[in-house]
Amino acid sequence: MRIEINTERLLARIEALGRIGALPGGGCKRLALSAEDAAGRALVTGWFCDLELDVHTDVIGNCWAIRSGHKDLPPLVMGSHIDTVATGGLYDGVLGVLGGLEVIESVIDAVIETEHPLAVAFFTNEEGARFAPDMMGSGVSQGALDLEEMLAKVGIDGVSVADALDGIGARGREPVSALAPCAYLELHIEQGPVLEAEGTEIGVVTGVQGISWTEFAIAGRSAHAGTTPMALRQDAGAVAAGIAIEARAIARDFGSPQVATVGRMRFAPDIVNVVPEEAVLTVDLRHTDDAVLQAAETRLFDTAEALASDEGCTITRRSLARFEPVSFDPDLVGQIAEGAKRLGLSHRRMPSGAGHDAQMFAPNCPAAMIFVPSKDGISHNIHEYTAPHDLANGVRLLAEVALARAGVVKPEGQTA
Amino acid sequence: MRIEINTERLLARIEALGRIGALPGGGCKRLALSAEDAAGRALVTGWFCDLELDVHTDVIGNCWAIRSGHKDLPPLVMGSHIDTVATGGLYDGVLGVLGGLEVIESVIDAVIETEHPLAVAFFTNEEGARFAPDMMGSGVSQGALDLEEMLAKVGIDGVSVADALDGIGARGREPVSALAPCAYLELHIEQGPVLEAEGTEIGVVTGVQGISWTEFAIAGRSAHAGTTPMALRQDAGAVAAGIAIEARAIARDFGSPQVATVGRMRFAPDIVNVVPEEAVLTVDLRHTDDAVLQAAETRLFDTAEALASDEGCTITRRSLARFEPVSFDPDLVGQIAEGAKRLGLSHRRMPSGAGHDAQMFAPNCPAAMIFVPSKDGISHNIHEYTAPHDLANGVRLLAEVALARAGVVKPEGQTA
Numbered sequence: 001m002r003i004e005i006n007t008e009r010l011l012a013r014i015e016a017l018g019r020i021g022a023l024p025g026g027g028c029k030r031l032a033l034s035a036e037d038a039a040g041r042a043l044v045t046g047w048f049c050d051l052e053l054d055v056h057t058d059v060i061g062n063c064w065a066i067r068s069g070h071k072d073l074p075p076l077v078m079g080s081h082i083d084t085v086a087t088g089g090l091y092d093g094v095l096g097v098l099g100g101l102e103v104i105e106s107v108i109d110a111v112i113e114t115e116h117p118l119a120v121a122f123f124t125n126e127e128g129a130r131f132a133p134d135m136m137g138s139g140v141s142q143g144a145l146d147l148e149e150m151l152a153k154v155g156i157d158g159v160s161v162a163d164a165l166d167g168i169g170a171r172g173r174e175p176v177s178a179l180a181p182c183a184y185l186e187l188h189i190e191q192g193p194v195l196e197a198e199g200t201e202i203g204v205v206t207g208v209q210g211i212s213w214t215e216f217a218i219a220g221r222s223a224h225a226g227t228t229p230m231a232l233r234q235d236a237g238a239v240a241a242g243i244a245i246e247a248r249a250i251a252r253d254f255g256s257p258q259v260a261t262v263g264r265m266r267f268a269p270d271i272v273n274v275v276p277e278e279a280v281l282t283v284d285l286r287h288t289d290d291a292v293l294q295a296a297e298t299r300l301f302d303t304a305e306a307l308a309s310d311e312g313c314t315i316t317r318r319s320l321a322r323f324e325p326v327s328f329d330p331d332l333v334g335q336i337a338e339g340a341k342r343l344g345l346s347h348r349r350m351p352s353g354a355g356h357d358a359q360m361f362a363p364n365c366p367a368a369m370i371f372v373p374s375k376d377g378i379s380h381n382i383h384e385y386t387a388p389h390d391l392a393n394g395v396r397l398l399a400e401v402a403l404a405r406a407g408v409v410k411p412e413g414q415t416a
Numbered sequence: 417m418r419i420e421i422n423t424e425r426l427l428a429r430i431e432a433l434g435r436i437g438a439l440p441g442g443g444c445k446r447l448a449l450s451a452e453d454a455a456g457r458a459l460v461t462g463w464f465c466d467l468e469l470d471v472h473t474d475v476i477g478n479c480w481a482i483r484s485g486h487k488d489l490p491p492l493v494m495g496s497h498i499d500t501v502a503t504g505g506l507y508d509g510v511l512g513v514l515g516g517l518e519v520i521e522s523v524i525d526a527v528i529e530t531e532h533p534l535a536v537a538f539f540t541n542e543e544g545a546r547f548a549p550d551m552m553g554s555g556v557s558q559g560a561l562d563l564e565e566m567l568a569k570v571g572i573d574g575v576s577v578a579d580a581l582d583g584i585g586a587r588g589r590e591p592v593s594a595l596a597p598c599a600y601l602e603l604h605i606e607q608g609p610v611l612e613a614e615g616t617e618i619g620v621v622t623g624v625q626g627i628s629w630t631e632f633a634i635a636g637r638s639a640h641a642g643t644t645p646m647a648l649r650q651d652a653g654a655v656a657a658g659i660a661i662e663a664r665a666i667a668r669d670f671g672s673p674q675v676a677t678v679g680r681m682r683f684a685p686d687i688v689n690v691v692p693e694e695a696v697l698t699v700d701l702r703h704t705d706d707a708v709l710q711a712a713e714t715r716l717f718d719t720a721e722a723l724a725s726d727e728g729c730t731i732t733r734r735s736l737a738r739f740e741p742v743s744f745d746p747d748l749v750g751q752i753a754e755g756a757k758r759l760g761l762s763h764r765r766m767p768s769g770a771g772h773d774a775q776m777f778a779p780n781c782p783a784a785m786i787f788v789p790s791k792d793g794i795s796h797n798i799h800e801y802t803a804p805h806d807l808a809n810g811v812r813l814l815a816e817v818a819l820a821r822a823g824v825v826k827p828e829g830q831t832a
Contacts, residue, residue: 230664245657261651263686271680
């Protein structure tokens, strides 16, 4: 069953939502549970109501809208988030929500009935930019995070999640476990450069990479850069540089999809002619296979210890984050690939390097994601951009898979 | 001619001067031309006057005190500085001044007449901690720096050198070129760990290392740590780490006395899961041979360009400082070594890794330096320490060389 989607309607909604919290140079700022988020929620919920969908909000502010199916079955849920980082773009999260809404409206326009209900959802605080951890709403909904614990979390502005929810009237009545999909589909921008670089239209997302964040703190001894022979130094900065180089070497030796990033690096006392006494750096390692990720960690930690020891420095490390990889449902992933093929869209299987709400659903129901290209691979940036035809391709594929999965009820008298 | 020095008198003066600008945890802060510097100048000048020396101050505040010689000859000058860095110790600079004073007082006590006058001097703003450049007073005195230009320099507190001089009444009447020694001797703590590590009592300083300070700024592209494959990154931080490693490799490959230090390192945006868009680091290279120092610079600059190019980053560099090496007078250096031998002090020839007032005199008259051990190699630090016996060894050697160089007038009737 093929339906037509209305690309102009989709673009108009993306632009309208983008005007809420718009930043001077482009992009927008709608931090979770802020006044801008409240306005965004009102706009999107209004569109849900325009279509006479059945709108629900749960106790942590997750909101979903259901179009009834032919039978009393669990809904096929399409969703993502509408909160942004402080300098966010117009597409991250928004595409999955407004794309889902476009699918439902197109299905309504086409007067099609589905076996399973179709639903579209947005989840509270996916970004984690105001309140840590991220993926909070979907995590609470799917039992990965504890409701009371999350309500007590305090944001960067000193306000708790509970107070922020009440402050904008976003706390609903539905219990935590109210949303129980038959399957979960999330359309999202890639946020990376792979699809664009290859000229591929669709990313069929096979899972989410495991993430390991480690902070290393190295303690050496400050010394005069001119008067201290190399052999007598305990240079914390040299150890830090060596760890950064080793992180790169691990990514090179392990090969794709292993990635390694040193995002933070600081020296103290940070003076031109003083051998650094302290150095702090972070290493972000990601891989789709947890065994490989563990091997990368082991090699990194061992090398870091050896480098510090050789330099006469002490080193401590602490884990800032550790998530195991998530594998999406093979059947649903296969359906996305087949759908892309039927629609004549070039596609490749790929892991997601970033976390998404979909991974919270994966343990409880078949879940999977569709990626569309990000211009220059840029995201979490006001210059984030995906071309209209790529947005439309993603929504058409979302519709194709959603209808196949939800099951189309054939009009009476029609043969299979 | 051997004279006895009074170690207790020397220590008492070091302690007394150390109480001016004393810091709570030890050490002191007497920034150049500050109120504390003024008090320090008054104390030391008072000691000069107690000995009925002929005290002079020039237009940039350099102060020297002369004990007349047998003949109207240029003085043998012993000197250093009494200003400190913000968290300085009790010995850096002070030892050279109060050691010189101790030599003169011991010579007076021994009723010895010298052919050349003996003089002790302290020079304005050697540290450069309040006003850049450092070695300002000696540089102006010896024609390396322009008086008017230096008077116009503005310090970290917004006050000019000229106003600071007048503010504490330190501007004297002697012209810039008034101090013209027959030779210049500077006793100083090593400020490095070599003598202590070797168990050597005296460093016979052969010259001052050339210094090259370069700041590199690397511009790449910020990107998501999870979604950006390694091959598509333009990681400014990785280039910076590579340059730091190369600086180390240069020191290793060139061998002693080549040293290389990366003292400063900063990434932007400095976020765990973002590939750095910008990185800034400094490299401090030093060598006693300018040709070798130039070769080190060339290798560093070429490698930095290549690393940046390989990563798709742009790189710019700017010189923060560049001083050619200074060689001290071989005869005077030889006299110091011979004097140490006569006194039974273990000694080694070594370059100075730090800059000192002596290097400003080197182009105009025989100049050289004597080093004594620094505990743990620490200096520019409140824990800076040199043991009393090491201080005394240095002053005894200073007296030995000063008397030999100035020439002792033999009492009438005594045979040579």
